[in-house]
Amino acid sequence: MDIKDWYIEVTGKDSVHAVAEKSGVPYTTFYKQVRKTITPTSAVRIARAYGRPPTEPLVVMGLLTQEDVDALASSGSLSRAGDAELVRELARRLGVDDGGEV
Known part of the structure; x- marks a missing residue:
């Protein structure tokens, strides 16, 4: 599993706009990240917003x-x-x- 797979699993069918709003990541910043790569900071914010452990995406990304x-x-x-x-x-x-x- 990579960070994009994790993102899809965690956010389900939520739109990029909805995920950005729920996680508190500015939409324009997050839209660019979804197209390339999600930063660790954004991934942690998404995890928290969706009730997941904040360490989870960091493990997926190989940082922990x-x-x-x-x-x-x-x-x-x-x-x-x-x-x-x-x-x-x-x-x-x-x-x-x-x-x-x-």
Whole structure:
């Protein structure tokens, strides 16, 4: 899949004008991009406007790998997890999870 395939999949039958308006990309700028290549900035704005992860088009474009995205997600999750959640996950990974309260 390339960025044009991704664009078609995400926006469906929406017109270029509708996509530009929904994503907040100026129409004339976006019209030129659709004819040549969509920029990463526009692709991220489209993803957000259509409820898709903003990293998705960046992976499609080869600017990020799925491993990059996974690493970002796991590091963010750990920093937001509470102590009890961390202890339960550690116990599960060590195979000592007895299902009890922490």
